[in-house]
Amino acid sequence: MIDIFKNFVNAISSPVVIFSAATAVFALFVTFPRQATSKPVSLAVLIGALAFFGLGLTDKHFRSIVFMPDNVPIVGLIFIFGYFTWYAMRKAVINDMRVERGEPTVEQTETNEKVLVFPYLIFIEFVTALAYAVILVLWSIFLKAPLEEPANPTVSPNPSKAPWYFLGLQEMLVYFDPWIAGVLLPTLIILGLCAIPYIDRDPSGSGYYSFKGRKAVIVTYLFGFWILWTLLVIMGTFLRGPNWNFFGPFEAWDAHKVVPLLNVNLSELIFIKWLGIGLPKQWFIREAPGILLTALYLAVPPLILARTKLKEVYKKLGPARYQIMVFLLLMMLSLPIKMYLRWAFNLKYIVAIPEFFFNI
Amino acid sequence: MSDKPKFDLGKIITESQIYKSMFRHGYSTSERDRALSVMTNVFFHLHPVKVRKSGARFGFTWCAGGLSFFVFLTLVVSGILLMFYYRPTVEHAYNDIMALREHVPFGIMRELHRWGAHAMIITVWLHMFRVFMTGSYKPPREFNWVIGVILLVLTMLLSFTGYLLPWDQLAMWAITVGSNMARATPFLGHEGPGAALLALGDIQLVHSGSDVRFALLGGRFVGAGALLRFYILHCVAIPTAVVILMSVHFWRIRKDGGISGPL
Numbered sequence: 001m002i003d004i005f006k007n008f009v010n011a012i013s014s015p016v017v018i019f020s021a022a023t024a025v026f027a028l029f030v031t032f033p034r035q036a037t038s039k040p041v042s043l044a045v046l047i048g049a050l051a052f053f054g055l056g057l058t059d060k061h062f063r064s065i066v067f068m069p070d071n072v073p074i075v076g077l078i079f080i081f082g083y084f085t086w087y088a089m090r091k092a093v094i095n096d097m098r099v100e101r102g103e104p105t106v107e108q109t110e111t112n113e114k115v116l117v118f119p120y121l122i123f124i125e126f127v128t129a130l131a132y133a134v135i136l137v138l139w140s141i142f143l144k145a146p147l148e149e150p151a152n153p154t155v156s157p158n159p160s161k162a163p164w165y166f167l168g169l170q171e172m173l174v175y176f177d178p179w180i181a182g183v184l185l186p187t188l189i190i191l192g193l194c195a196i197p198y199i200d201r202d203p204s205g206s207g208y209y210s211f212k213g214r215k216a217v218i219v220t221y222l223f224g225f226w227i228l229w230t231l232l233v234i235m236g237t238f239l240r241g242p243n244w245n246f247f248g249p250f251e252a253w254d255a256h257k258v259v260p261l262l263n264v265n266l267s268e269l270i271f272i273k274w275l276g277i278g279l280p281k282q283w284f285i286r287e288a289p290g291i292l293l294t295a296l297y298l299a300v301p302p303l304i305l306a307r308t309k310l311k312e313v314y315k316k317l318g319p320a321r322y323q324i325m326v327f328l329l330l331m332m333l334s335l336p337i338k339m340y341l342r343w344a345f346n347l348k349y350i351v352a353i354p355e356f357f358f359n360i
Numbered sequence: 361m362s363d364k365p366k367f368d369l370g371k372i373i374t375e376s377q378i379y380k381s382m383f384r385h386g387y388s389t390s391e392r393d394r395a396l397s398v399m400t401n402v403f404f405h406l407h408p409v410k411v412r413k414s415g416a417r418f419g420f421t422w423c424a425g426g427l428s429f430f431v432f433l434t435l436v437v438s439g440i441l442l443m444f445y446y447r448p449t450v451e452h453a454y455n456d457i458m459a460l461r462e463h464v465p466f467g468i469m470r471e472l473h474r475w476g477a478h479a480m481i482i483t484v485w486l487h488m489f490r491v492f493m494t495g496s497y498k499p500p501r502e503f504n505w506v507i508g509v510i511l512l513v514l515t516m517l518l519s520f521t522g523y524l525l526p527w528d529q530l531a532m533w534a535i536t537v538g539s540n541m542a543r544a545t546p547f548l549g550h551e552g553p554g555a556a557l558l559a560l561g562d563i564q565l566v567h568s569g570s571d572v573r574f575a576l577l578g579g580r581f582v583g584a585g586a587l588l589r590f591y592i593l594h595c596v597a598i599p600t601a602v603v604i605l606m607s608v609h610f611w612r613i614r615k616d617g618g619i620s621g622p623l
């Protein structure tokens with residue numbers, strides 16, 4: 001029985017299935033937040049997650065990965081963030097309903113009341129710190145910090161993984177070259193985070209939980225955090241084995257698994273497969289379609305959106321802020337786009353100029 | 361029975377000269393006294409005397425920012441203790457960690473430090489998540505959000521630089537994988553786009569012995585130079601930056617009008 005379950009999970013597990021399923025669940029969550037955070041649904045999800053985890057623990061391979069000392073925090077992270085995402089959304093839904101009925105939000109009823117920091121706030125801080133201290137000590141007693149063989153530059157483990165909080169970036173290396181996955185995207189994530197308050201400036205949504213009035217912003221953030229970051233961390237940690245091959249959660253890591261590499265560049269698709277004339281010699285002719293496509297991707301959507309769907313946003317933000325916002329969003333979306341292009345067409349690079357280490 | 365004065369240890373302590381010299385204020389419960397106990401204590405004084413009720417609720421902040429700070433403090437303490445035992449050289453590093461594990465009975469200092477580091481990443485992400493969900497980054501708090509983002513990056517860099525110090529296979533290869541990305545930095549890494557353009561005639565300016573990865577590692581691969589650099593970054597440089605930025609962060613919270621509340 002359990003074996004059927006495990007084999008089934010392994011069989012359907014692949015990056016495209018997991019990514020698409022997670023995105024679908026995410027879409028349901030933000031489309032129906034009221035139902036999704038209701039008691040029966042959230043209980044069902046919690047029980048489902050615990051059941052999956054519990055069943056998984058009967059599997060030796062799953063257990064060995066989940067309980068690898070440095071992986072334990074990720075398991076904690078999934079449950080902690082799952083809980084707090086639910087919690088924040090629940091509060092937002094309740095506030096939205098109150099506003100609909102013309103009542104003040106929960107925070108509004110208390111905002112003009114002041115309490116003394118001592119003892120009120122100090123007490124909360126003290127209890128939180130104490131609870132954390134207890135958890136940390138227990139964690140430290142029951143789980144020893146890992147120490148492997150002494151460092152040896154001549155023996156590289158397979159797979160070699162970065163610390164877990166960077167595994168989202170390492171997972172992106174499957175789809176992008178290091179200069180994008182390791183340098184450009186992290187830089188844009190940092191700059192993009194910094195840019196948030198300069199783009200979303202309306203202070204009326206500040207200081208209380210809400211969803212309706214800030215839907216686009218919150219959905220973007222949650223999508224970035226959960227799907228583009230955390231999901232990739234999970235895949236990179238739990239589901240990537242030797243040679244960075246993909247393995248199901250209950251599939252033993254086989255170092256000899258052979259995965260055929262069939263990836264092709266856009267230029268090869270166009271000039272060899274579709275036109276049948278062979279690759280042009282000069283790189284700028286060879287890569288012209290890819291460069292054109294990339295330029296169009298970055299230039300056309302902002303122009304069209306400013307006149308259609310985002311007309312109001314454009315008016316509110318002005319050209320500079322608007323352009324920065326759309327650019328950041330497009331860069332964010334380029335990750336799933338590239339992922340799906342890979343899965344659908346085995347596309348390797350849209351622009352490939354190895355002459356300059358410039359591959360997109 | 362009732363006319364006999366009760367022996368009250370609490371009172372004896374709180375009314376002693378020693379206690380009063382430390383805390384300035386007796387533990388009494390009038391509003392004024394409670395206000396004074398905040399104002400006359402340098403640590404409590406990070407807070408204002410009074411705060412919005414909505415903002416002081418655990419359900420609002422999840423105490424995630426405060427907890428990040430507390431976790432940081434525990435890391436400083438356990439980290440200092442670890443420094444007593446650890447020498448950042450290729451001969452000693454691994455053996456020192458090994459000795460720590462074998463010769464200290466019930467030693468959990470390394471665990472406290474390592475799991476605390478993981479926990480801090482989680483609490484900082486959680487704090488950012490809370491600030492986002494309550495829209496607390498909006499004006500006038502936009503710059504404090506930016507400082508927060510820098511703190512977030514520094515927190516992850518602290519963890520990353522610390523990861524190398526045990527000098528075992530896990531450490532060395534995780535850092536190798538991580539720092540390999542720096543090779544591909546545009547213009548500044550020797551395998552980055554554009555780096556080949558930076559040349560004087562036939563002389564390449566950016567090569568594996570002069571790019572950003574070399575600067576980070578103090579060598580072409582993760583070796584003795586990298587260990588020393590990461591040690592100093594981890595124990596001195598980044599913590600200093602974090603402490604300075606945290607001070608600004610806390611100060612700004614108050615200057616921006618305290619924990620955010622609805623208009």
Ligand code: HEM
Nearest residue numbers: 421425426428429488496504505508509511512618619620
């Ligand atoms: C080392 C990490 C950090 C520490 C120790 C820290 C500490 C704190 C504390 C104690 C507060 C008071 C309210 C609360 O506890 O939630 C706070 C508020 C705030 N933090 Fe942080 N923080 C850190 C990182 C961040 C990050 C990563 C961000 C965002 C990117 C951020 C943005 C803010 C903002 C905007 C406020 C004001 C919130 C409000 O008024 O409601 N902080 N921080």
